[in-house]
Amino acid sequence: MAVAIVTGASRGLGRALALALAERGWDVVVGGRSGGALAELAAGQPRIRVVVGDVTDAWHRTALLTTAWDLGGLDLVVNNAGVLGGEGLATTAELSLDELRRxxxxxxxxxxxxxxxxxxxxxxxxGALINISSDAAVEAYPTWGGYGSTKAALDLWSAVLAHEEESVRVWWVDPGEMRTAMYAAADAAAAAEAPLPEQEAVPGLLALLDARPPSGRYLAAALAVRGDDTAAGTVTDTVGADAAERGVAR
Structure with missing residues (x-):
């Protein structure tokens, strides 16, 4: 049976994706800092295993992998855990360097x-690696410079890894606007109008797993609309598209 690790699974996209994978018969190792929220997620879900901790701690990452190994191996890692940096957003001139480092x-x-x-x-x-990105990685939005710069860095090492790995698919995915607590902390009004993670982002990620297209940068909304037909027209990153043309992930 397929085994996945999903970080940042105590709420939002991570929680919704973990439940969707478990419903499909995956064994899912979930990580997060809120033990109570993770316990609630796993209640009545025998395929979900909980590892409480902070993903920045090496011991926590090792515990996630050890749990997956005990389940028989590892087919998928979803790097979903993320922070805005501070309680909200700030202009570049006012960015807290300590919060940006975090x-x-x-x-x-x-x-x-x-x-x-x-x-x-x-x-x-x-297997496959999914790194959750953002449109803030490729567009310049006022006050989003700190968060966007972290996602741009995530995108770049994802693209390089895609060139380097022949047997592992590397996908970095923009999930689109979602009604999550993190987005509400940045823009409460916009978050209230956004779809829930399970409405667009999760179907897009599941379509990605079904189709297993080449490594590259994808838009969850486009994947959800296209379903399994993801082989063309959804790679949005030029490095990812070049990797796909060269057969980086086969």
Whole structure:
């Protein structure tokens, strides 16, 4: 049976995706800092295993992988955990350097650490890595410079990894606007009008897993609309498109 790790699963996209994978018969190892929320998520879900902790801690990442190994291996890692950096957003002139360092630790360095440790198992399984990105990685929005810069860095190392790995698919995905607590902290009015994660983002990610297109940057909304037909027209990153043309992930 397929095994996945989903970080940041105590709420929002991570929670919705973990439930959707479990419903499909996946064994899912979920990580997050809220033990209560994770326990609630796993209640009545025998396929969901909980590992409480902070993804920036090496011991926590090792615990996620050990739990997956005990389940029989690892087919998928979803780096979903993320922070805005501080309580909200700020102009570039007012960005807190301490909060920005924390955001880079959570959004860039911790996902890379988990990916590095997971690669041997993913290679053995011909598995996949999904890094959750943002349109703020490629568009310049006022006050989003700190968060966007972390996602841009995540995108870049994802694209490089896609060139380097032949047996592992590397997908970095823009989930689109979602009604989540993190988005509400940035823009409560926009978040209230956004779809829930399970309405667009999760169907898009499931379509990605079904179709297994080449490594690249994808838009969840486009994947959800196209369904399994993701082989063309949905790679949005030029590096990812070049990787697909060269057969980086086969």
């Amino acid at each position: 955001a880079f630790e959570v959004n860039v360095i911790a996902p890379l650490g988990l990916a590095q440790e997971a690669l041997p198992m993913l290679r053995a399984a011909g």
